[in-house]
Amino acid sequence: MSPHTVSSPKNRPKYYDLNLRNLPTPGLVSIFHRITGVAMFLFLIPMALFILQTTLSSEAGFASWKGYFAHPLVKLIVVGFVWSFMHHLFAGVRYLLIDLHIGIAKAPAQSSARVVLVAGLVATAVFAARIW
Amino acid sequence: MKNSKQPVGAHYGWKDWMIQRVTAAVMLVYSVLILGFFLVHGTVAFADWKQLFQSQLVRILSLLFFFAVFYHAWIGVRDVLMDYIKPFFIRLSLQVAVCLFLIVCSIWTVSILWSN
Numbered sequence: 001m002s003p004h005t006v007s008s009p010k011n012r013p014k015y016y017d018l019n020l021r022n023l024p025t026p027g028l029v030s031i032f033h034r035i036t037g038v039a040m041f042l043f044l045i046p047m048a049l050f051i052l053q054t055t056l057s058s059e060a061g062f063a064s065w066k067g068y069f070a071h072p073l074v075k076l077i078v079v080g081f082v083w084s085f086m087h088h089l090f091a092g093v094r095y096l097l098i099d100l101h102i103g104i105a106k107a108p109a110q111s112s113a114r115v116v117l118v119a120g121l122v123a124t125a126v127f128a129a130r131i132w
Numbered sequence: 133m134k135n136s137k138q139p140v141g142a143h144y145g146w147k148d149w150m151i152q153r154v155t156a157a158v159m160l161v162y163s164v165l166i167l168g169f170f171l172v173h174g175t176v177a178f179a180d181w182k183q184l185f186q187s188q189l190v191r192i193l194s195l196l197f198f199f200a201v202f203y204h205a206w207i208g209v210r211d212v213l214m215d216y217i218k219p220f221f222i223r224l225s226l227q228v229a230v231c232l233f234l235i236v237c238s239i240w241t242v243s244i245l246w247s248n
């Protein structure tokens with residue numbers, strides 16, 4: 001192992017503020033980007049594959065998933081993952097724009113973060129209205 | 133572009149940072165196409181669904197999408213593990229587990245797409 005992997009022996013003070021209300025909007029977008037990404041990795045990837053498999057394998061499998069999706073609790077979970085997906089997507093597009101040096105000043109970065117939060121919620125609301 | 137660094141060299145740029153963005157673009161395009169399918173059809177019947185995935189083009193695009201998802205997830209989850217899991221063997225074990233899981237998902241996806 002190289003000496004670079006050994007961490008600094010100095011105990012520097014750490015100031016953690018885990019209260020999300022004190023986080024600036026770009027920080028909120030960032031932490032939600034991370035949480036939604038992990039949630040989709042853990043649950044959405046295997047579930048999506050499983051659903052794709054059963055809905056394509058037979059008419060009965062398709063019908064049974066149609067039945068599950070009619071259940072209010074399942075709808076709520078689906079809406080949760082739709083928000084995860086939409087937030088992750090909009091936040092990702094924002095990062096792509098920032099990579100292209102679009103909106104990197106403080107004021108546009110803050111307003112684009114607000115746009116991402118609102119767009120994710122609006123897209124989710126439109127979806128929820130459609131399935132209810 | 134006025135920056136001198138062009139991310140196309142063998143060991144510069146065309147790596148995780150770039151792959152994360154390219155896979156994101158692939159997923160974005162596929163998502164819009166699938167959304168379009170659902171908007172056009174309104175309610176999707178089994179026959180429509182089955183027919184959609186019987187097209188070789190749709191299968192290939194879907195596989196491209198899922199491979200993009202898995203590679204994107206690998207880079208993202210690995211970065212998260214690097215941030216929060218410090219002990220070497222726990223981090224290594226989790227990274228190996230994530231990696232193997234995604235490889236299994238890749239094989240599973242191929243079998244789903246080409247077995248119906």
